Amino acid sequence: MALEPSALPFQQIVSEDIGTKLESHQVLAPDLSHLFIADTSLCPTIRNMSLTWDELVSMDMNVNRECVTLSRFYLDHEDEYIGRVLPDYPRRVQGLSHEDIGLIFNNLLRCANALKMCETAIYLAIDIVHRILTQISIGKTSPYLLATALFVAQKVEPSQLGILPASRLLTKLFGENNTHFTSADLYGNEIVLLHYLDFHVETITSYHYVKFFSNAAGFTVQQKSLLHYLTQMCAMNPESYKYKPSALTAAGVVLVNEVFGLPRWTEKLHFFTTYSPEMLVSERDFILSTWVHITKLAQDDHPPAVFVKFSSHYFGNVSSLLSPIM
Missing domain, CATH: 1.10.472.10 (Cyclin-like)
Incomplete structure (x- = not known):
């Protein structure tokens, strides 16, 4: 690369695999419905309610303490990371379509x-x-x-x-x-x-929410793989930087529910994602258009790498699933 060095501030690189450390200590328990009211805009979420760990454990969801703590951190700090890439990208990049x-x-x-x-x-x-x-x-x-x-x-x-x-x-x-x-x-x-990069390598991406939101939705392995497929194809699209990673992942949950004929949203999803489908219209449309585009490209002799990757048995061949009609 013909690059010119610039300033030299130093920031320690984050070294934990925070996207894959959330497997252990699954806890089951009863219903959450008593916490919710009809107007979802006023419903509590993990961001606006200060719950004790015992209260979280009492909820009807597989959850662990580290998973909730990390997700709260991601939701509170993701704006600091997405601001590094402005939404007018890639128009400012000369010579690249x-x-x-x-x-x-x-x-x-x-x-x-x-x-x-x-x-x-x-x-x-x-x-x-x-x-x-x-x-x-x-x-x-x-x-x-x-x-x-x-x-x-x-x-x-x-x-x-x-x-x-x-x-x-x-x-x-x-x-x-x-x-x-x-x-x-x-x-x-x-x-x-x-x-x-100003030595700031760490980041928060849609993948950091895939496991947590999948658990909140009660997804099977294949449904979680489809959510992962949607977030990965969108991550490579410059337009993804117009949206928060958490919102894109939550919109992906909406689409997965639609594909598998599941309830579109639940109170539990609102609580743990902090979103409702009405808040995710633009993100859903973006993911859907990207999905349709990738599926069309896959009909060529050289399908996109993301399509090939998620057509494997390991990912449940989710790239073969058809998107809902836009």
Whole structure:
């Protein structure tokens, strides 16, 4: 990458896999309905009610203390992270169309999947590339940018296969003429990339809400995978930065409920997500249009990487599910 270093403030990189640490200590219990009133705009939520842990345990939901604590933190602080990428992106980026950007993120996901990266690292790498693209003009394949973003993300969330030992794999993905980089190239580009990020690598994405909102909805594994599919395809779309990650994930819950013929919303979902369907119309339309677009692209000889990924048995082949009519 032809990048110029800028300021050098330092911020410690967050190293916990906060998107995948929420599995243990599931608790079951009775009904929540006595806490709710007819007007959902006045209903309590985890943001506007100060509940004790015993009160949370008494609710009819699988929940654990860390999950609730982290979700409250995400909801309270996500504005600080989405403000890094302004909604007028990518119009400020010279020389890149939506199709060009789509190709960049398709290649990023192909590489991340081949490296067997965890989902938190994938979303982090996606966010890093978005933030870099808001500041500089990059070529259409951008192998150096993608390799460096994956390299940085792997330092936060280690993968089964490191980017340096995988240089042959990247050559296969990008072609011989695009991947003549060495360890010195990666380390040098890492410093420049971090300068552009002001050394703020940590982020909050839609994926941080997938597990919590899925539990609140009572989703099966396949339904949760569909929600994950919707959030990942949207994360690679620059338009996603017009919306809060929590709102996009909640709108994804609405669509999953529609696809599986479930009740569109519940009081429990309002309490734990802080949203109602009426608040999520724009987000639902955005996800639905993205879903329809990805499904159409999948009819080509080279379907998008996100479609291929979620067509696997591991994800319940959820990419084969048809979207509701817009």
